[in-house]
Amino acid sequence: MSEIAAKDIEKIVSTSQKRSLETDEADFKCKMLKHSDNHLLLGSGDSWYERNFFTSNEAQSILDELNEQVEFLPRDTFKFKIFGQINLLPRDKAFYGDVHEKDGSYPLYRYEASKDAEYPQVKQWTPVLQRLRNILLEKTGQRCNHLVVNQYRNNNDHIGYHVDKTRDFVQNASVLTLSFGEKRLFRLKNIRTKEIQELRLDSGSLFVLGPKTNSEWKHSIIKSGKLCGRRVSLTYRTIKTIKHKDGTLTETDSKGHLTDGTSEDGKVKEE
Ligand SMILES: O=C(O)CCC(=O)C(=O)O
Numbered sequence: 001m002s003e004i005a006a007k008d009i010e011k012i013v014s015t016s017q018k019r020s021l022e023t024d025e026a027d028f029k030c031k032m033l034k035h036s037d038n039h040l041l042l043g044s045g046d047s048w049y050e051r052n053f054f055t056s057n058e059a060q061s062i063l064d065e066l067n068e069q070v071e072f073l074p075r076d077t078f079k080f081k082i083f084g085q086i087n088l089l090p091r092d093k094a095f096y097g098d099v100h101e102k103d104g105s106y107p108l109y110r111y112e113a114s115k116d117a118e119y120p121q122v123k124q125w126t127p128v129l130q131r132l133r134n135i136l137l138e139k140t141g142q143r144c145n146h147l148v149v150n151q152y153r154n155n156n157d158h159i160g161y162h163v164d165k166t167r168d169f170v171q172n173a174s175v176l177t178l179s180f181g182e183k184r185l186f187r188l189k190n191i192r193t194k195e196i197q198e199l200r201l202d203s204g205s206l207f208v209l210g211p212k213t214n215s216e217w218k219h220s221i222i223k224s225g226k227l228c229g230r231r232v233s234l235t236y237r238t239i240k241t242i243k244h245k246d247g248t249l250t251e252t253d254s255k256g257h258l259t260d261g262t263s264e265d266g267k268v269k270e271e
């Protein structure tokens, strides 16, 4: 497996070329990533992309399982106001994770640091989602306890530039995203220099967003001018904040040993 440094990334695409490709904003210093390589280092150097994490046959059968097992929340669960107008999120969402069998506690991800906005309660893993979590544990050594599934039905569905809020993350944890279905363009934008790195997230690929990159770059799945089909992404995180039935919050230890994954003597249970 060859590792390509971010500086070796293919070429700078001019703003006008970029516009004709697919964007409605004037991005500049946009680096189109060379796609022939299976493994790329990105962002601040602690992020990477593995294109063929699953074969295309494996990716298709995982997508079939996701179609059977994942239930998305209605779009009007997430409403937000812009200039007095109510908008719906331009994608579907579902939440899964470690729900404690006995006391029902679950990992809590607050995505707006200032407003304490919480993602809804997670549901217990489905078989395919738990299997993928375990595959990621083997690959990266990171035991994730929280998953956001995003469904982009077509080219209009997207996620705007943002950084992932980290107040609930176990220290130095990465964010692990698997992609299935339609290929979509993903952009990292350096907050200070405005440099942009762009790559296509293929079906069956793994993208790892490192903590340094998340603090120095925003990321987005951009809207496309070209009609395209459905993409489902699975974003696995390791969350330290546990919400209990009575509404109280506790934190796991720095190793991320969690209610459901830890036995009385502190050892991680086999799954
Ligand atoms: O769908 C993706 O690949 C990105 C999702 C994302 O950035 C997020 O949910 O925070």
Ligand SMILES: [Fe+2]
Pocket (backbone or CB within 6 Å): 162, 163, 164, 219
């Ligand atoms: Fe994100």
